Amino acid sequence: MSGIPAGVVTLQDYEAHAAQALDDGAWAYFSGGAGDEITLKDNRRAWDTLRLQARVLRPLAQGHTRSTLLGHTLAHPILLAPVAYQRMAHPDGELATAYAAAAQSAGLVLSTQASVSMEQVARAIVSDPGRGPLWFQLYLQPDRGVTQQLVRRAEAAGYEALVLTVDAPTSGARDRERRTGFKLPVGVRAVNLDGLPAQPPHQLEDGDSALFQGLLAQAPTWSDIEWLQGITRLPILLKGITHPDDAREALRCGVSAVMVSNHGGRTLDTLPATAHLLPAVADAVGSSLPLIVDGGIRRGTDVLKALALGARAVMIGRPYVHALATAGALGVAHVIRLLRDEFEIAMALTGCATLDQIGPHVLHLPAPR
Numbered sequence: 001m002s003g004i005p006a007g008v009v010t011l012q013d014y015e016a017h018a019a020q021a022l023d024d025g026a027w028a029y030f031s032g033g034a035g036d037e038i039t040l041k042d043n044r045r046a047w048d049t050l051r052l053q054a055r056v057l058r059p060l061a062q063g064h065t066r067s068t069l070l071g072h073t074l075a076h077p078i079l080l081a082p083v084a085y086q087r088m089a090h091p092d093g094e095l096a097t098a099y100a101a102a103a104q105s106a107g108l109v110l111s112t113q114a115s116v117s118m119e120q121v122a123r124a125i126v127s128d129p130g131r132g133p134l135w136f137q138l139y140l141q142p143d144r145g146v147t148q149q150l151v152r153r154a155e156a157a158g159y160e161a162l163v164l165t166v167d168a169p170t171s172g173a174r175d176r177e178r179r180t181g182f183k184l185p186v187g188v189r190a191v192n193l194d195g196l197p198a199q200p201p202h203q204l205e206d207g208d209s210a211l212f213q214g215l216l217a218q219a220p221t222w223s224d225i226e227w228l229q230g231i232t233r234l235p236i237l238l239k240g241i242t243h244p245d246d247a248r249e250a251l252r253c254g255v256s257a258v259m260v261s262n263h264g265g266r267t268l269d270t271l272p273a274t275a276h277l278l279p280a281v282a283d284a285v286g287s288s289l290p291l292i293v294d295g296g297i298r299r300g301t302d303v304l305k306a307l308a309l310g311a312r313a314v315m316i317g318r319p320y321v322h323a324l325a326t327a328g329a330l331g332v333a334h335v336i337r338l339l340r341d342e343f344e345i346a347m348a349l350t351g352c353a354t355l356d357q358i359g360p361h362v363l364h365l366p367a368p369r
């Protein structure tokens with residue numbers, strides 16, 4: 001399918017179309033979460049539960065959604081989160097997503113596990129004057145030499161920041177995928193890792209855990225942040241911070257921003273919703289460190305609530321992949337536009353002409369009993 005199906009007027013409307021377009025395994029991969037998917041559901045519910053407060057008769061004629069983040073002007077605070085293997089959703093995969101992001105001036109974070117090469121994606125949009133920020137999401141590889149090669153390639157291709165994902169040293173238990181027997185289809189793979197030396201399997205001894213002494217034997221720690229800072233001049237953002245103390249540690253390490261994220265409910269199930277985690281992180285580091293939040297953001301009112309709770313920007317994951325599967329680049333561009341339009345409406349109706357006028361006062365808090 002190529003056009004936008006009739007009747008699609010919200011992000012969530014794309015979900016049913018994507019379910020039709022994708023096979024069972026791909027659907028389980030893109031839509032599922034870890035365990036009982038409690039965090040996945042909570043992410044959504046938490047934004048829904050917050051209530052907004054309208055304000056009237058405010059001057060709005062000079063309103064706009066611009067801001068600056070890491071020295072880049074954002075036309076609006078909506079970015080596309082890193083999502084792996086997008087060619088499973090559409091033959092053009094990450095390339096279609098990149099064109100759509102650039103056309104809608106949205107920031108783009110490309111996954112280490114992208115199914116189109118980071119050079120090809122960057123080449124497609126890097127010289128578009130209207131595009132948003134272009135960032136590379138990095139998973140630290142067990143071998144520092146391999147990580148360094150990825151960093152050098154990202155720098156050379158024109159990526160403007162590294163988003164280091166720190167909340168997934170192992171995948172969560174993703175039961176939906178296991179039930180469908182999900183495997184990557186032939187021809188879809190993490191092409192950025194092609195040709196890089198594979199890590200020899202860890203020698204396990206009797207009684208060793210395949211997880212702790214195997215996969216996690218060389219998992220990154222805080223000291224790797226310092227190492228990474230030492231090999232690149234690109235700003236580093238940490239993605240997957242949920243505890244205020246980890247946010248303070250990130251600040252102490254001198255990273256440029258933090259993403260409050262529970263990986264869209266795909267890692268530790270029963271971790272609270274990001275709408276509930278964000279306020280404590282904002283209290284801990286708020287004005288010293290820009291915060292970006294993701295997880296369950298589907299409505300312009302969610303974007304407003306996220307900014308009211310202390311975020312400078314938001315990211316969306318599944319909604320744009322659902323749109324990609326349904327209508328390719330056009331669908332992704334449509335999703336960004338829909339969310340931005342809804343956000344502008346929410347700003348106007350809460351009396352906010354600019355992002356700096358958004359604060360906790362736009363939230364309606366129940367009166368104490």
Ligand SMILES: Cc1cc2nc3c(=O)[nH]c(=O)nc-3n(C[C@H](O)[C@H](O)[C@H](O)COP(=O)(O)O)c2cc1C
Pocket residue numbers: 029030031043081082083084111112113137165239261262263264265266294295296297315316317318319
């Ligand atoms: C199918 C899928 C693949 C993902 N792949 C990555 C990835 O490669 N790297 C990463 O940091 N996060 C990854 N994420 C997490 C997203 O970046 C983001 O945190 C999450 O999707 C936000 O929640 P939402 O989907 O409810 O908007 C992935 C998420 C999904 C749904």
